[in-house]
Amino acid sequence: MRFGPIPSRSRRPDLPVARGERLLAWATAPDGSTVGATREALYVPDRQPPRLPWEEVATAEWDSDEELLKVVEVGRFGEPQPEHRLALTQPDRLLATVRERVTASIVLQRHVAVRGRHGVRVIGRRAPGTHGPIGWFVEYDVGLDPDDPAVRAVVDDALATARADVGE
Numbered sequence: 357m358r359f360g361p362i363p364s365r366s367r368r369p370d371l372p373v374a375r376g377e378r379l380l381a382w383a384t385a386p387d388g389s390t391v392g393a394t395r396e397a398l399y400v401p402d403r404q405p406p407r408l409p410w411e412e413v414a415t416a417e418w419d420s421d422e423e424l425l426k427v428v429e430v431g432r433f434g435e436p437q438p439e440h441r442l443a444l445t446q447p448d449r450l451l452a453t454v455r456e457r458v459t460a461s462i463v464l465q466r467h468v469a470v471r472g473r474h475g476v477r478v479i480g481r482r483a484p485g486t487h488g489p490i491g492w493f494v495e496y497d498v499g500l501d502p503d504d505p506a507v508r509a510v511v512d513d514a515l516a517t518a519r520a521d522v523g524e
Contacts (some may be wrong), residue, residue, distance in 0.1 A: 368382075369382055369384075369390045369392065371390045371392045371399060373392065373394050373397075373399060373407075374394075374396070374397070374407060377394040377395070377396050377397070378394060378395070379392050379393070379394055380393050380394055380395065380453050381393045381449040381450040381452070381453040382449075382450055383425075383444040383445065383446060383447035383449075383450040384444065384445055384446070385401070385442060385443055385444055385445075386443055386445070389401040391425070391442050391444060391447075391450060392450075393450055393453040393454060393457065395457070395484065395485065396409060396410065396483060396484075397409045397410060398410065398413060398416075398427065398454065398457070400427065400440050400442065402440055402442075403438070403440060408427070408429065409483060410457045410458055410460070410461040410483065410484055411430075411461040411481040411482055411483050411484075411491060412429055412430050413427060413428075413429065413430070413454075413458050413461070414428045414429055414430045414431070414437060415427070415428045416428075416454045416455070416458055418447070418451050422443075423443060423444060423445070423447075424441055424442065424443050424444070425440075425441075425442040425444055425447060425450075425451070425454070426439065426440070426441050426442075427439070427440045427442065427454075428440075430481075430491075430493060457484055460484035460485065461481045461482065461483065461484045462479065462480070462481055463480040463481060463482055463490050463522055464478070464479070464480040464518050464521065464522055465477060465478070465479045465480070466478055466514075466518065468510060468511075468514040470497075470500055470506075470507055470510045471500070473497075474497045474498075474499055474500055475497055475500075475510075476494050476495060476496050476497065476500065476507075476510065476511055476514065477494070477495040478492070478493075478494055478511075478514045478515060478518045479492070479493045479494075479495065480492055480493075480518060480519075480522060481493065490522065490524065492515060492518070492519070494511055494514075494515070
């Protein structure tokens, strides 16, 4: 029995990745560019450099109606977070890899009440599969002022508790 040629979708694209990394999943944009994923990072063609480590991905959401992957990078408070809107075809394997890798980068995530239901999310992240340093992030609910001494005191305590909980 003879089989025809392997469809181009299954051929690994010529996407340069960092030394020691291997492309696990990818999807193509209408312009022919490729978005790729390794165990360590997402490769985004409209970003310089294109390598975005998983622990620096704040959110990644798929809009099936628009066939668009929206990736938001971790940012600094008060500054806009870099956002990438990636139109993709046949993204299933890439989307599963993105979800798994972003989740794997989260060491700890908890909501801490400040006033009633308003609070902060304390998030500890590091490169998936490593024992490297943990990056700590705080997300404030709408209406909370990070410069308010009472809010700062709750955040300082929450960060100290989170660090202790993971053995730092």
